[in-house]
Amino acid sequence: MSADPFRWTPEHEEFRAVLRKLTESRTPLACAPAPASADQRERELWRAWADELGLPGLVVPESHGGAGFSRLELAIAAEELGRAVAGGPLFASAVLATEALLATGPDAAAAEILPALAGGTSVAALAVVEESHRWAAADVRTRVGDGRLTGVKHAVLGAADADVLVVAAREDAGVSLFLVEPGTGVEIVPLAVLDPSRPAARVDLTGAPARRIGVAGEGWPAVERALEAGAVFLAAEQVGGSRALLDAAVEHANTRVQFGRPVGQFQGVKHRLADMAVRTELAAAAATWAAWQEPGTDTARLGAAVARAHCADAYLETALDAIGVHGGMAITWEHHAHRYLRRARADLAVLPGPAEQRRLLETMIGTGV
């Protein structure tokens, strides 16, 4: 490892400032819409992100119509979106599906659709998990026959809005990835979700026409690459969420008066906020370090697993702590706290969670990485 430590550049800071301004002006925390009514706003925000900032193509090489940035810029975007619990297809399409496509080479079929994804005019979804709800190659049972897929994909993020699905399916050579367009042989069944800002659906494939991308039987490494990027993205997003919660809780503690003084003067509240700050600062360091590693390397795998293991638990604890600090108001529907709580809990399950990451780390601990 180089002795030169990572530092954010002035360009990074500027990117962050622009993003925050855009995101906060559209979904200010104070008057955040109830999740269910957020659809229209989110569509507008997505257009703004795409047209003004090129977020959907952030990590797509310029040769494929993207901006060719690194995961550091992606982490900045994630953090700012996480602050506002912003919805939209960025995570499902621009991170999970796009990273999987890029990891195939990208091969010709992937390269064909990447410019539209990078431009935000088309969105994709990655369909991997099945009945077991586990991200494991062995659990992929969707079969290919005559260029058609048959199987059931569970909890597919962003499936209902997707123009194209990237589907993991099993053939004789092993697990491969396929492109499937909604239509014949594809039924998309919306699911009830804890976190309404991240809609998910079941995808029933009954002989859906499909095009293979990448080499037959070599699809799983691409899924793993998407999971690595997804872990970094989620970690950064959770840092943003934690920071927003901490800021709002500090603001409350400084202004709410009980027993003749601001509640932040009581150590019961002050120390809880300090613990939130500790957790969040550690999370920020871990997310940044993970984003700073070269994708696909040992340290990237380690960083992604460590960051995801820490940040996901830290976010849930911080969301619960924030409710404790705000007290009664935070258990109402109108207060922002439960949107973060829902997101934090849902995040544990949308990709392999902290327990799975620690299991992954069993193979890395003590190996010198």
Add this chain to the structure above:
Amino acid sequence: MSADPFRWTPEHEEFRAVLRKLTESRTPLACAPAPASADQRERELWRAWADELGLPGLVVPESHGGAGFSRLELAIAAEELGRAVAGGPLFASAVLATEALLATGPDAAAAEILPALAGGTSVAALAVVEESHRWAAADVRTRVGDGRLTGVKHAVLGAADADVLVVAAREDAGVSLFLVEPGTGVEIVPLAVLDPSRPAARVDLTGAPARRIGVAGEGWPAVERALEAGAVFLAAEQVGGSRALLDAAVEHANTRVQFGRPVGQFQGVKHRLADMAVRTELAAAAATWAAWQEPGTDTARLGAAVARAHCADAYLETALDAIGVHGGMAITWEHHAHRYLRRARADLAVLPGPAEQRRLLETMIGTGV
């Protein structure tokens, strides 16, 4: 279960008061001896317990020279001894070894030595665990041949002071219990211990003459009965230790002034003490409930496992919290806190600990008990 809830009687309260007076006068917390120099005092205390209160024979039936009391009285004794982190052979001899002997019927060989144990003129030790350090019948490898035992027993509490050893060994019929006297074929190797108030030794058996007690191959249920009683005893002892720590910490918080006020006024300290109190009150209720059940029944097994699982962890947490409340002074050798910390940590390992108890409860959860 009867609707009549358990209540301590005036006789119980009197027994407790006498015990506390005796124990505190001999091992007052404020000038407690450093563990290593406590031997002489503990021998005197043991004589006083035996002669004045009959503690060694508390649960031994009157027909075998004991007082014929129940586990409730034993729990009172345990709590009071635990307050002072008192040493001596009570736990090893009067609880573990004696309960194992009683569970054999007691058969004739056991009945022969019970009066001396009950009178405190002789002490015993229970030797079960071997290299694996697990309390499991399958792990008993000490063999019997020609009425002689060969094997190695690890971490035997009170072995060095014991007049007789109750040893679990394997014969063709299964695990049986044997009486072994120190001497030929018995080497007792004292071990270094974290908690000097509970000395332990390794027992090397090389053809040691032994008398079987109870039926061949039916020794393990007697060990389990000793473990059940031991779990209840430890739980109550830990309640006593927790209460002593809480009392001393509250006293400190009321008198130590920092930043112009008693430190107990700061919520950082106040809430920590409140958490200690919650844990301790819950522990006391669990230990009492467990002691109140009829030995050997389903509810006794449940109560013992639940109490041990809660009280052992609660005690360690409380010992650590107490050090936090006392601050710097508590990390010195002279302060009482580390004696409790040592006891609390050692307690996790002297019998199956909380993790093993929870594993045991796997078979009881959801069965209607």
Add this chain to the structure above:
Amino acid sequence: MPLDVTGLGLDALAARVRAWLEDHLPAHWRDAALTGDRHALAAIARDDAVTRAWYAELGDSGLATAGWPVEHGGLGLAADGVAVVADELARLHAGRPMSDFVGVALAGPTIVEWGTDEQKRRFLRPLALGEHRWCQLFSEPGAGSDLAALTTRATRCADGDWVVDGQKVWSSFSDRADYGLLMARTDPGRAKHRGITYFLLDMRSPGVEVRPLRQLNGQSEFGEVFLTDVMVPDTDRLGRENQGWAVAMTTLAQERSGLSGRPGVGPGRADALAARARDTGAWDDPLLRDRILRAFVAERVLQMTTVRAFADLGRREPGAEGSIRKLAHGTLDATLGLLATEVEPGGAVAHDPADGDAEAALDAFLSGKILSIAGGTSEIQRNIIGERVLGLPRDRDPYADVPFAERPRG
């Protein structure tokens, strides 16, 4: 006609209550309870005619208010006897519903202790018979944990009656209540605890408006109550003018104690969780299994503590010790709520809308945090334990003795 339970031990009391219920509870109700038929029980709960008749009969027997003095229609039982009665009623789902908790557990004892003879006559019997529903009007948006900082004003008119203006919040079942336990400031010139008066407010009075408050789990158990020029006769004042804080202490002690459940050690939520985990396969994960077993231990320990608290109480009134159980209960509830989701496939976070198990799990998760806030936050419980149980020095409001009107506003 009150049941005669004089001189009975707890076991005999249990037998007496069981026999009485055997004779009186409608057979279809009893059968539904004993067979655990949830649908039938829900239908009974919705059948006003049946429940009204039953609560009247139950109230007449004294069993609905077993802790009240005999002269007010109770059985004069101590806490342990009350618990036995509650257990027997619970066995047959025959007790008063949760929405009557404020009336039976809080309003009743408070009126018994502080009410005039006329107030006792007016309120206690209808309460016992299930004719009146009550809510609590203590909390305000600006005075959460610091209850005594309330600003709802009650101004005395020339005729001695009162006009009340202000806003209350976190009032359970206020939309259905006939009466409310109201604290209002009657003298802002006095220090904050010393200028409050306690009233029994007729919720049908003009100027009372109730708006349901939607909770984070989407349900509406609480309401906001707006009070605009509400006339309250002086005969509805409970206790003396400006001494309402002392009256409220009675209510609050009952509340802390009452929220933590009935005594009894046996299968609970963790057992159900284990059963569900076995069904979904989550039980195969040793880490999750251990966390369920930790919750199981915590639940049983809390049950054992409740048993002991009732036994210890004997004839004593519930006190600050209730905070110990409330704190433990709050922690356990949050743990069980999270675990409920973890045993469901995919954590229940994305599921078939018709999947009732998933919905229930998510509700348990979202509701899990409510208990550590409602009825006094965990911080407040820790203060109570530290100060009243352990005797640590209080951290006083620096303006505690300043006239309320002169306090700085936050």
Add this chain to the structure above:
Amino acid sequence: MPLDVTGLGLDALAARVRAWLEDHLPAHWRDAALTGDRHALAAIARDDAVTRAWYAELGDSGLATAGWPVEHGGLGLAADGVAVVADELARLHAGRPMSDFVGVALAGPTIVEWGTDEQKRRFLRPLALGEHRWCQLFSEPGAGSDLAALTTRATRCADGDWVVDGQKVWSSFSDRADYGLLMARTDPGRAKHRGITYFLLDMRSPGVEVRPLRQLNGQSEFGEVFLTDVMVPDTDRLGRENQGWAVAMTTLAQERSGLSGRPGVGPGRADALAARARDTGAWDDPLLRDRILRAFVAERVLQMTTVRAFADLGRREPGAEGSIRKLAHGTLDATLGLLATEVEPGGAVAHDPADGDAEAALDAFLSGKILSIAGGTSEIQRNIIGERVLGLPRDRDPYADVPFAERPRG
């Protein structure tokens, strides 16, 4: 002769330091370090002649005090550069020992900032060359977390010099120290923070008595220091009279930051724990394994945080953020200490006296709690984070502005 590192990037700096060490460190020392031969390293540490010569050479190069200004014998590096140097020294076990921490990390920077030219001349170079050892004399039995409540008195004599009386405690390595960083009260008529003066005490002065303080793990790293009629020349005063608190702030900020280690993400204590667990079979227990992995995650995250802190610092001074790392470090240390025992057979609680692994595990357990108390308790760190990082209102000492002599005593 200070090494020239002007204008080097961090990678180039590392290379330069490595090359210099290659040329200068005695070969047997280098070999012992590179082969990880603990016995040889311990022998070297005990060999005064070798270490004295090496620390003098190291000091002369500026590498022992890389963060000090060039004019005082340092290399003028920012925190990140200092960290690179520390890493290279650590790789060869060639840096100054832990017992020099107070001198190099605390005394040096404090004297650089506040010392007179004469004090800088007298103290900085010997410190850099390893000729002086320092200890810290801040804490007192009656003033633990509340440092400014100290009562050690320094009274001015007619000739302008001082006489000091009092007792200090928790002074690391005080039994071996040549000098002490001393805070004493010089004007009890002023408020507590405003009547303190900071001195550089010669520990050989008559009237200084050091008694080792035995810790709960049986070791004696700390001492109590009794000061009886100790004469201190006014030329050994650091900073102005009665303004010692401001001087102490420099020392304390260095201490908080310095205690939390060097930056770098790589194998640590949790990796060693996993290796040991694999040896003892404890790794087969999925619950214990998961706890070790949690500690592994926590340790790596703390490393990443330290890397970032050093990068962020650049040329800034260490601040309140150090409390975040100190708090996390304290928690991790306690966790690792407990786990160290759990991977040993039987928890190491009863073991062969010759079993070094068991002894080390027990020491790690018993020492685990010390870090969350020494150098400011976790509560104090939380206050610092709450107040100085998050900007929450301070809970002021009600007697903060009262003359010290008039405060009530506890």
